[in-house]
Amino acid sequence: MKESLLEILCCPLDKHDLELENADYDDEEVVGGNLVCTECGEAYPIEDGIPNLLPPDMREETPA
Amino acid sequence: MKGQEWYQADDIAEEYDDKRFSQGGQLIDRREKEAVLEAIMPVEDRKVLEIACGTGRFTVMLAHQGADVVGLDISAAMLQQGRRKAKNADLAGTLEFLRGDAGRLPFPDDHFDTVVAMRFFHLADDPKAFLEEMRRVSRDQIVFDTFNRFSTRSVYNWALPMGSRLYSTSEVAVLLAKTDLTLVDVEDDFLLPYGLYRSIPNGLASPLRALDKAVGELPITDHFASVSYWNARVR
Numbered sequence: 001m002k003e004s005l006l007e008i009l010c011c012p013l014d015k016h017d018l019e020l021e022n023a024d025y026d027d028e029e030v031v032g033g034n035l036v037c038t039e040c041g042e043a044y045p046i047e048d049g050i051p052n053l054l055p056p057d058m059r060e061e062t063p064a
Numbered sequence: 065m066k067g068q069e070w071y072q073a074d075d076i077a078e079e080y081d082d083k084r085f086s087q088g089g090q091l092i093d094r095r096e097k098e099a100v101l102e103a104i105m106p107v108e109d110r111k112v113l114e115i116a117c118g119t120g121r122f123t124v125m126l127a128h129q130g131a132d133v134v135g136l137d138i139s140a141a142m143l144q145q146g147r148r149k150a151k152n153a154d155l156a157g158t159l160e161f162l163r164g165d166a167g168r169l170p171f172p173d174d175h176f177d178t179v180v181a182m183r184f185f186h187l188a189d190d191p192k193a194f195l196e197e198m199r200r201v202s203r204d205q206i207v208f209d210t211f212n213r214f215s216t217r218s219v220y221n222w223a224l225p226m227g228s229r230l231y232s233t234s235e236v237a238v239l240l241a242k243t244d245l246t247l248v249d250v251e252d253d254f255l256l257p258y259g260l261y262r263s264i265p266n267g268l269a270s271p272l273r274a275l276d277k278a279v280g281e282l283p284i285t286d287h288f289a290s291v292s293y294w295n296a297r298v299r
Contacts, residue, residue: 005160008134008175012168044170050143053164058138 120146
């Protein structure tokens with residue numbers, strides 16, 4: 001993902017803003033790190049350049 | 065959601081495009097792309113979200129046409145295919161992929177101009193909830209397709225790996241009304257189900273499709289079409 005995607009993404013649970021933490025870059029692309037909700041603190045991982053915004057209850061039952 | 069595990073397996077994702085859009089599948093692919101473009105062009109600088117984007121055949125096409133596109137899917141394997149495809153493509157607009165739940169979208173209200181969901185509603189266990197969530201993030205337009213109840217699709221349905229939810233026209237009309245959406249246009253097509261087109265060789269696919277179209281243009285056959293393409297506006 002490009003960092004600019006952050007401007008439109010929000011937490012799927014409470015729709016609050018997300019903050020990028022521990023970002024890994026490949027040129028201009030963010031390929032790893034976490035998107036953390038500024039309200040509830042839930043962390044959404046960026047996996048191989050694709051952010052995983054599945055709510056936590058779906059993350060475990062859903063195979064990668 | 066039906067077929068979740070089948071859909072998310074790596075080997076299914078890798079062969080997905082080859083398998084689904086070879087031979088007669090190409091005719092379907094072309095018709096679906098035409099339906100989407102017809103409904104939403106011009107897309108230049110429009111913000112478009114595609115739900116269940118899979119390997120990104122619509123998202124890449126729309127970004128190529130100049131739209132700023134976000135593709136959302138539940139399957140990481142499918143999305144990685146899309147990401148690979150986008151890297152090699154020459155795009156006038158922008159394209160981002162992300163993994164998420166169509167029932168709880170990670171976007172603020174009214175963010176997109178258009179929300180597209182192709183080959184999605186036949187897998188939806190709660191269509192009204194999904195349509196409401198799509199409407200929440202769209203300020204103008206929603207485009208989707210359905211497989212129809214009173215058609216050859218009913219016969220072919222039992223053989224599918226994912227199963228399929230079929231809709232009647234009135235069911236969709238009620239869904240739109242309940243979600244505060246206005247129908248702009250609906251197109252019915254394919255008297256013969258997609259699966260038949262995918263299973264026959266190219267030499268047969270085109271003549272069969274020509275026949276399908278010709279018969280489909282007769283006024284009485286609308287009701288028996290296996291697919292409908294819906295174009296709705298936010299009220």
